[in-house]
Amino acid sequence: MALELASRGLNLVLVDLDAANLREIAGTIRSRHGGVETKTMVFDLSLLTTDQGDEPLRRLREAMEGLDVGVRVGEQHLRCVGRPGAVFLHEVEVEAWARMMRVNLYVAQFSRGLHVEYASKGIHVQCQAPFFVATRMVENLVEERRLSPFTVTPDAYARAAVRWIGRGGALCTPSVRHQLLWCVAAALPEFVLDWILLHSHLEQRALLRRIGASKAPSPPSSTHEVNSTAN
Incomplete structure (x- = not known):
């Protein structure tokens, strides 16, 4: 972007x-x-409303002072605030969930409220809701789960997203591929969608665990272990 x-x-x-x-x-x-x-x-946006966020917020205000701001883009997703991929609730540290909620909770409804309140003042607020974009966050999922037909490149998504700024109301999906996915999701019965989402996230969870295990450092050799124990 x-x-x-x-x-x-x-x-x-x-x-x-x-x-x-x-x-x-x-x-x-x-x-x-x-x-x-x-x-x-x-x-770190997740520090907002905490004592640790006061000083960074002051410096941010100083950096913005006197600037004529025409467009503000806030990119929010789960990984940026510490959620380790698709996991069960009990597998995540409480602080990681707290950071995620401080950044992401009620974004769509909050954006709609701001849009209604300030549109008459020439300030347009828009929440763009994509599906998969081929960033580093999902590259392994794209490779292993063959999501490419509905996954757009960062450049393609950015072009579409910028074109939609000021258009499409308070909530929109700029990418045509993602629009098709929303249509499919809307047409499915709720219990079918729940089943698909649950199994999809379980697959992601298993995949991310395999990826994490493959990147873990190799265990020490048996000789080293024996020597360490002896010492």
């Missing part, structure tokens, strides 16, 4: 909880769109 907006000449304030991501995207924007100005700010 940042690259797509930069390609249209918009100066950007980039906010992320990962400093490395900020350096990477800011560097890419400078190399591709030299005339676009960027500011970067490390800020």
Whole structure:
């Protein structure tokens, strides 16, 4: 989204909880769109309403002071606030769920309320609801579960998303492929959809566990274990 907006000449304030991501995207924007100005700010949105969030919020306000903001894009998804993929409730730390809810809970209804309240003032609020986008978050799922027919690339989704800014009301799905999935989901009986979602998430849970196990460091050799025990 940042690259797509930069390609249209918009100066950007980039906010992320990962400093490395900020350096990477800011560097890419400078190399591709030299005339676009960027500011970067490390800020964890899940700290809002907590004591730890007061100082980062103050610095964010200082960074934004005097800027004429025309578009604000807030990208929210479960992985960004610490939820480790598809898991059961009892498998997640309480703090991880609390961070997720502080960032994601009631986003669609909140956006609709803001849209109704401020549309007459020329401020349009829109919640875009996609399905799978082929980011690093889902790349393994795409490879193993063959989701590619309904999975769009980040560039394709960003182009569609920017085109829909200011159109489509308070809630929309910019990608045509994702619109088709919403239509299928809406046509299914609720119990069928529940069954599909449950089994889909169980498959994701099993897949993510296999991926995690494959990336785990190899156990020490038996000789090393014996020596360690002897010591």
